[in-house]
Amino acid sequence: MIQPVIVTYAGRVATVELNRPESMNAMNGDMLSEMVCKLKELNSDDSIDIVILKGNGKAFSSGGDIKWMLNGTGDFKNVMDCINELVTTLYCMPKLTISAIHGAAAGLGLSIALATDYTIAKEGSKLAMNFIGIGLIPDGGAHFFLERRLGEVRAKELIWEGKxxxxxxxxxxxxxxxxxxxxxxxxxxxxxxxxxKPVQAMIKTKKILAERNRPLLLKILELEKYGQDKMRTTEDHKEGITAFVEKRKPNFTGK
Structure with a gap:
């Protein structure tokens, strides 16, 4: 059986590799739960100071696996709880974290990249917060990360454009x-x-800031969870998904 997440070690550095290259590392239930498990293991590994997040194959991650979601194989509440646990673990983990982006980092894939301390993108890669294209709102803490980086006005602009x-x-x-x-x-x-550098001093700064911001992140993750559930019942979402599968431009009606 192919492992959806592979962890390799080199001294004080661990690399967490998303390993569904056939789907551009689209995230299904198995990958999400395995990522939570691997990150929690690294959390308690005192020999590791730096964690690198990367994708195998042609992309970092194309986001949530829409085909898997359409099959109805995952319970929505459990999936969202898993996403929220993943993001909280990654953002607060007592390690220095790097996202190494190549190919696509879209939707949930970009949200997770934003949860790390430092993000490097290869020339020619493509980044998108493109939930709007299927009538959904960003999740994975994207509202938290984008507002902090861009401010409220620019964050809304980026989310609504979805470019x-x-x-x-x-x-x-x-x-x-x-x-x-x-x-x-x-x-x-x-x-x-x-x-x-004195990594433990750097990690302590990270932990202080993360603990200060953690209540707001948790609040936004809950709001995203319930907001996403509501959006999944809209006509626009159904049209967005249908258009995605049929590879055509959606005809949204605001319903």
């Missing part, structure tokens, strides 16, 4: 920290820079 962004556009909006010509080389450079 695909180049790394240069994402960097200009403060969604990523760095653009890389060679992703592996840039990630390694950042890792070595951090390893040469």
């Amino acid at each position: 695909v962004m180049s790394p240069a556009e994402a960097l200009e909006k403060n969604l990523i920290n760095e653009i890389a010509e060679d992703l592996d080389l840039s990630v390694e450079k950042k890792v070595q820079e951090w390893l040469s």
Whole structure:
């Protein structure tokens, strides 16, 4: 059986690799629950100081697995609870975290990247908060992360547009920290820079800020959970999903 998440170790560094390359690492229930499990294991591993999040194959992650959701194989409440636990664990974990983006980082995939401390995107990659295209709202804490990075007005604008962004556009909006010509080389450079510093002091700063912000993140995750449930019953969502499957432009009516 193929493992949906693979963890490898190199000294004080662990790499968490999303491993559903055939679906551009679209996240289904198995991948989400496995990510929570692996991140919690790393949480309590005192030998690890830095965690790298990356995707196998052609993309970082294309977001939630729409085909899996259409099959109705997952309980919505449990899936959203799993997403919320994943994001909270990643944002608050006592490690320094890096997202290494190549190919696509869309929807939930981008939300999870935003939960890390430092994000590097390879030239030519594509980033999108594109829930609006299927009549949904962002989840995975996106409202929290986008508002903090862009401010309320710009966050709403980005969410409502749902446009695909180049790394240069994402960097200009403060969604990523760095653009890389060679992703592996840039990630390694950042890792070595951090390893040469007093990492425990850096982690303590992270923990102080994360604990301060944690109540708001948890509140927004709950609001996203109930908001998403409501949106799933709308005619626009059904039309958005149908149009996605039929590979055509949706005809939204505001219902």
